[in-house]
Amino acid sequence: MNRKKILGVFLAVLTLAVLCAVFFLVPPAEGLDYYVRIAFFHIPMAWVSVLAFLLSAWWGARYLRSRDMRFDRLSARSARLGLIFVLLATASGAVFSKLTWGAYWNWDPRQTTIFVLLLIYGAYLTLRAALGEARLRARASAVYALFSFLTVPFLVFILPRLYFSLHPSPVINGSGSIDMDTSMLLTLLASLADGTLLYAFLMAGGSGRDIRKEESA
Amino acid sequence: MKSSLFHDIRLVFRKEMKSALRFRAAWAAMLMFALTTLACVSLAVQGGGLSPRLLAALYWTVLFFAFMAGIDRVFEAEDSAGTLLALRVYAPADAVLFGKLLYTWLLLLVLAVPLTLAFLLLMDVTVVTPLVLFLLVLLGCWGMAAAGTLVAALGLGASVRGSLAPILLMPLMLPVFLPAIFVTSGAFGAEAASLSFLFGMGLYDAVLTVGASVLFPHLWYAD
């Protein structure tokens, strides 16, 4: 309990720091002006939605090995959180897209990837909802999370080759050299850390409630 | 006396074939569903002069729908006939997965033939590179069979099972469909797409197959 409180406080401080940096420290990006600020929200959201899915699949695998229901609970919780994050990522990405290129949606590789992730989350949670028996649900969800995880690397590599990308050329481009202002980079890293901590905080916060809910089901 | 995996797979496959040939309603429904969809599409766009890209998308959509109409049956037929228990006792998981996978692939290919012909005729499409289209259909149907067999098994043991298969399959099929549509549009006359996509599809099919064979035993041996 004490650790959670410390995490919570640290999280609040970091979030505040990131917000300050975004609004006061970071200069307008080339060609994007102040709209770049949305990126500091969008990118962490997108990152956490991938992380949440990864962990959901990982805990699913742990469940299959051990048949310990704790892992199934973690997997489900991560997926529910991940859905929220992916919805926020999709929405913020669409807004960013509209503000900078005039269209909410254009199916460029990154938008398509985030959309596919949304589909996977939706499918996973629908599957869970459809299966009533706890052990069957845990087994089937774990298998589906792992199976659908296989699509991710393929989409990441195939999609960019299929479509012309309207996404700004990655600020961390292929050769690894970093193409942005130092303050932007630091703020971005801080916001990624912030997002990850938020996820961790929400994961830790709910587990008590989850156990009570599932045991009464 | 021991029997090899190939032998077992062949047994399961032949059993599926025999049952299917004696119960035409199963696959006839899939075919009719697909042809009806196709007829509606053709009617709606009659004379429309569609772009190769759109035609390619429509083609794969029709194939996907046909598949969806039948995918639940992979295990549902066993379930309703009550034979799941016997199969579980006598057949190893791998034999069941691959036997059913191969049967489903063959079924899809057999359905794809009249469907493709009907499509080409109704939509007035000229195929520039038929061999490419053929390969695409082989690879695409394998992907659908592999993913579909595993997804159909997700509901094993559930007392009430809605038709979730299409929702569950959609994300899994995108790495197959997107390149397939792209390359098909090339086969239908648009600017030819790189054949490395075929390699990508083949690789994904392999990954799906390996993934299915690792995950299927967890679903098959219910607890």
Add this chain to the structure above:
Amino acid sequence: MEEIVFQDVSQSFQGRTIFAHRSDVVKGGCITAVCGANGSGKSTFLRLCAHLLLPTEGSVSVSLGGEELSREILLRRLSLVTPELRLYPRLTARENLDFFLGLRGITLREADYEALLARVGLRPEALRDTWAASFSTGMCQRLKLACLLASEADFWLLDEPGANLDAEGAAMVLREARQAANAGRLVLLATNDPREEAAADEVISIP
């Protein structure tokens, strides 16, 4: 020698406790009957023995010749006859047998096939080219038993084997069970029938 050991096994399903803290041993070479009222969990007991079900608590271990068998290996060495077991409705008797026995690596020649059917009281001519869907329950039961007999299994798990059979059929079951037990197999019968219970060497009661 076959052996199934239940160690402190409890089984519950969706909140309902089927049985709690059972410790039993079933040995090969004799007929063991599992008896209890309807719904007491006899069929569940059988499924636990076959590793078709994992216990909610405790452990079930099955061993052959001192070595514990994993689920995959056990399934290849056992045969099951239960009311839930069904044959493929659109295959003939011969095709059903060829399929299931083929998966065990067993091929039946025509003569063996006819002898097997005779053993369970079925006439081959009556079954030729008829789909299993049109069999009576008694015929299905006899065919399932035929499959059991031909499968060369070390573990025989039978759930109400005499059900749907006439007196002659029920006697056939007990005769075959005795023969198998004498040959060293593990024969487990889940039953309500007093005759079957009487024929058993050991009885496990599930309250």
